[in-house]
Amino acid sequence: MKEGKVVSLKEAVSWIDDGSVVALGGNILNRCPSAFVREIARQGKRGLEIVKTAGAYDIDLLCAAGCVSKVHAGFVSFENEFGLAPNYRRLVEEGKVEACEHACYTVISALRAAAYGIPFQPVAGLNGSDLPRVRGMKRIRNPYGRGAIYVVERLQPDWAIIHVNESDSRGNARIYGPQFEDILMSRAAKNVILTAEHIVEGERLMEHPEMNQIPHFLVRGIVHLPGGAAPCGCYPYYEVDREGVKRYLEYCSKGTGVKEYLMEVSP
Amino acid sequence: MKEGKVVSLKEAVSWIDDGSVVALGGNILNRCPSAFVREIARQGKRGLEIVKTAGAYDIDLLCAAGCVSKVHAGFVSFENEFGLAPNYRRLVEEGKVEACEHACYTVISALRAAAYGIPFQPVAGLNGSDLPRVRGMKRIRNPYGRGAIYVVERLQPDWAIIHVNESDSRGNARIYGPQFEDILMSRAAKNVILTAEHIVEGERLMEHPEMNQIPHFLVRGIVHLPGGAAPCGCYPYYEVDREGVKRYLEYCSKGTGVKEYLMEVSP
């Protein structure tokens, strides 16, 4: 089935220019495009802007590897069991990465603006928060009545990188279980790269077209990466590899940790 | 299975007050809540505002029965085989029904504003159309850069009436095949009434929760109405009853046609 849009991991990552805006699918430690992210780090991309509602391993690793200039996210941390994202935190504190903090819903709204072809999207809430001030979110008058509402600026990723359960060689793809913001990302981004647990026959996917949330014509390339979310989980195939996450964090607690980590982990 | 939120057709229709804003699911002659619409006509509701991207039988019948004050829609007609919607057309021409013409996408955008809890929704396009002028759609400046964009006002239906393939007695429901704008309507409306081909065990629907597009907590009531879309079709169970549509149009071509039609057709 190596045909159609299926390419190697190296090639797909080579498409991404320094300075690109890259949306990463999944959420925290679930169905992240982890292997793809490691290859970005290995290829030494620079100045990327990362877009995600809530990230951990993927964002932290890219920060550690020096790939990132800005992070547009609502939440960056490993949650209670593993704690704060050490590299993201350090690099923001050192002024080397800019934390473009969003409410998760403002990431969603900014992606909606991109998907809907409009320059901004009104969003409920935010009243009383300091975020609009420090992040330059505007408030505009309701032209149909009283009141005003915050609007967030369009955020159009150059790339959405989405790890899916199944794809055919043209890019018709399925996610089983939680989709998080991945479907919206696939619409908002200029280009989509899928990393897929399984490359399957298109005929089988066509038996239930309503389950194929990503249509082929939005997809630029597909990388066959079984286990490609690890150490994050990929429902329903495998859970979070907690030892794997710990190993990443242990490497990070050493000096030149991420380089060594990337040499040890494959792909 | 007559339990939970399952009620009679009469009761569900009795909930709808005169003057309500009612969104109707389906599209043209597909999966419309036809039996529900006929009961609205029989109960003699008045002053309803109907919301739908593209309607035919349902909108025309409600207009004929004197139930409608305004129609918010992008398209009202039976398409090529059956022609224009005769009662809608006549009553708009007589000034008795107001044609609040939308582009279909502005209906969608106005419903999105309701679903997103915002007073208006920006929408691409409309440039050069007379619709914004006659319909009072405003154009506002982009606060993040150059240019301006049309925004449409929120349109929040009091009710969304949606004919589904399957529902359990709590209102977890499934549509097979084309969903049209029904899922958005279920989010935009204050209340949802389902008419269902089949009332099924919740346990069965829970085997594939991702296929249940309408969650129970949005649903106020369910009416068990096998064949309830006829003469419209309900994929994959039955196609459009073209003789049934013709019969409706034949009754309409007589003087007091719709009253007689409603006596003949059941439910």
Added chain:
Amino acid sequence: MNYGPAEMMIVSMARLLRNGERVFHGVASPLPMIAIQLAKRLHAPDLVYLNIPGGVDASPHRLPTSTVDSLLVENSSSLFSLTEIFDLSARGGLDTAFISGVQIDLYGRINLSCIGDFKQPKVRLTGGAGSAVILPTAGRVILWRTKHNPKVFVKKCDFITAKGNVERVITPLCIFRREKGRLVLESIHPYSNLKEVIQETGFPIESRKEYSITKEPEDGELTILNQIDPMRVRDLEFK
């Protein structure tokens, strides 16, 4: 092989479609529905076919008489709803859309709303469906209308429902191309002539010198058209 305006129009539409592009037709659109299937069978197998029921690359076992029929999800590769199609067009991702008009003016502006005044119409029409958004946002729009007379091709629309990126207009008599914002005669179908086109068109025909004769439908095109539409759904638009 025999052909009439229906076949000439469908073949003309199909020839305009390119392999790989994303093409949409809406409600009440039998000719585009058939033209898209024809193009996919001829030169554009990878054309991405989008429609209101949401089937991507649908290939129904028979053609429906309604172009929003649920049959148009059969053998699809995924579902992509009307809402998604509008979003796609709004963000610049829809290449080609087919739209009709009850009135069409020299600038390719269309009226699908009313004859007479909008608020007190002499005739209330269907409404423009998605046209007011599609015309300005799609990469190109191919207009068509199965009647060619001065009531359709008018000096001035009673109401401008939509205006935008019209590239061509396919009629039973001819094909117009839009150049510098105005419709110019591109070709006249073999069974018509310049006199008839001028007589049946309410706006002045410009650039007469450069028009050609539309290439007749080829036997191969007509054979496949008849395979796709053996029940002549196409005739519905000519009733």
Added chain:
Amino acid sequence: MNYGPAEMMIVSMARLLRNGERVFHGVASPLPMIAIQLAKRLHAPDLVYLNIPGGVDASPHRLPTSTVDSLLVENSSSLFSLTEIFDLSARGGLDTAFISGVQIDLYGRINLSCIGDFKQPKVRLTGGAGSAVILPTAGRVILWRTKHNPKVFVKKCDFITAKGNVERVITPLCIFRREKGRLVLESIHPYSNLKEVIQETGFPIESRKEYSITKEPEDGELTILNQIDPMRVRDLEFK
């Protein structure tokens, strides 16, 4: 039966939940995740449980250590994504949300963004996740924090990540209720006392006279809690 702050907090949260209401917890929220399951087993079987993976009324076969784990779609009645939950809250349809804060001030405003200046932080925190939208739009917000000291309950947040409809704050020592915009002491947990609460709170404790002692967790509550959380996922928040 034995109980500590974890049990006291979870039981306190669960008691606040009402049958039939729509309740959401987000990321890094073990105590609310457990409290919701407890309430559903006790007095609120029809509580509508919403979470980030999107499971509606999920009932996982075991509790995950992450509260965005895909296990939280198990045995759901439908999927309702985070985007949908925000929309629901935005349109006034979310009844109750659980949110935490690294700093919480007298007005129930929270900081999850930074210690020090936002642009040049001394400590970059996790970020507020959805809180800046949830606090103003949800019907009510129940804040919780597993540490109660003057660094958490502060006179002034370094940064206001979110402000809004906070109804109660559950801490290891006490429960605050928000009245006329300010947090007032509602009850002190049986193992603590007023002196300790005052000492560990950075803002002045108001309306001291009317506070009560939190009702101890009952054996029935603790039994079910232990059935739900036999592996003591709840302790993760106290590390």
